[in-house]
Amino acid sequence: MNVKNSFQNYKKMFLRFWHSDDSKISVIRDIFVAFLIVFIILLALWTYTGQWFGAPMVAIESGSMMHLDEPFGRLGTIDAGDMVLLVKVDSKNDVVTYGSQDGNNRYYGKFGDVIIYKPDGNENRDQIIHRAMCWVEVNYYGSEKTYTIEECGVINQSADQPLYCPDFGIFSASNNPINVDWSHSGFITKGDNPQSNPTCDQIGGITNEPVKPEWISGKARLELPWIGTINLLFNDIFSGKNTVSNVPEDSIICLVVLIAFLISVPIILDIVSYYKEKKQ
Numbered sequence: 001m002n003v004k005n006s007f008q009n010y011k012k013m014f015l016r017f018w019h020s021d022d023s024k025i026s027v028i029r030d031i032f033v034a035f036l037i038v039f040i041i042l043l044a045l046w047t048y049t050g051q052w053f054g055a056p057m058v059a060i061e062s063g064s065m066m067h068l069d070e071p072f073g074r075l076g077t078i079d080a081g082d083m084v085l086l087v088k089v090d091s092k093n094d095v096v097t098y099g100s101q102d103g104n105n106r107y108y109g110k111f112g113d114v115i116i117y118k119p120d121g122n123e124n125r126d127q128i129i130h131r132a133m134c135w136v137e138v139n140y141y142g143s144e145k146t147y148t149i150e151e152c153g154v155i156n157q158s159a160d161q162p163l164y165c166p167d168f169g170i171f172s173a174s175n176n177p178i179n180v181d182w183s184h185s186g187f188i189t190k191g192d193n194p195q196s197n198p199t200c201d202q203i204g205g206i207t208n209e210p211v212k213p214e215w216i217s218g219k220a221r222l223e224l225p226w227i228g229t230i231n232l233l234f235n236d237i238f239s240g241k242n243t244v245s246n247v248p249e250d251s252i253i254c255l256v257v258l259i260a261f262l263i264s265v266p267i268i269l270d271i272v273s274y275y276k277e278k279k280q
Contacts, residue, residue, distance in 0.1 A: 059228030099151025186210025
């Protein structure tokens with residue numbers, strides 16, 4: 001009985017709090033509801049991404065993943081000013097490469113997963129968001145080192161011989177085979193933008209080595225277009241960077257239209273409600 005009475009008392013207190021007309025209690029109630037909504041949204045994002053108590057989203061700072069001749073608004077691809085969800089990666093098997101050409105795994109206009117990783121595992125460098133092109137297996141047989149990239153038909157090739165896999169960005173600036181010196185296995189990565197990223201990251205100076213699975217913060221899923229520009233703006237103010245300048249003009253136009261729409265909706269509803277009350 002005591003438990004039941006306690007429950008009834010708590011229920012009555014909650015109902016008085018919820019239905020109170022006191023202005024101070026109304027403010028507290030509104031704050032409580034706002035925090036509850038934010039918590040529910042975060043809980044849903046953490047559950048989907050697996051990034052518990054971490055940042056489930058990232059804002060895109062550069063245009064390295066942009067595609068040529070994108071439509072106005074640039075929906076469906078990753079552009080500066082966008083935000084993407086970050087799904088946790090636990091092992092190599094959680095990432096599907098571009099080289100697999102798996103039709104069930106096509107993201108942002110191309111095959112394969114787009115991953116976010118720390119270059120050379122360095123926690124102090126800005127993270128890179130590029131597509132996982134293929135997996136290179138580095139093997140040692142005594143003093144001899146070999147590379148295996150099954151997606152482009154390279155099997156136990158001596159590290160002394162140059163590699164040429166143009167589909168994955170492995171070639172020299174003059175479009176010839178290139179000698180590489182990679183010390184461990186990992187993903188070869190590359191930005192989708194053919195103008196700013198003609199070769200893979202491991203040749204283009206972005207990172208020195210193939211990307212180990214433990215360097216990966218997550219893989220990109222979904223796209224929240226344009227709104228990341230707000231995040232970039234505040235980051236630029238406090239960091240002195242100028243990443244907002246990378247946001248395409250049409251994306252900024254779309255963001256302004258979106259903000260104007262969101263602001264106008266409650267204003268229009270208030271005006272309609274006002275005239276209804278006045279008419280009555």
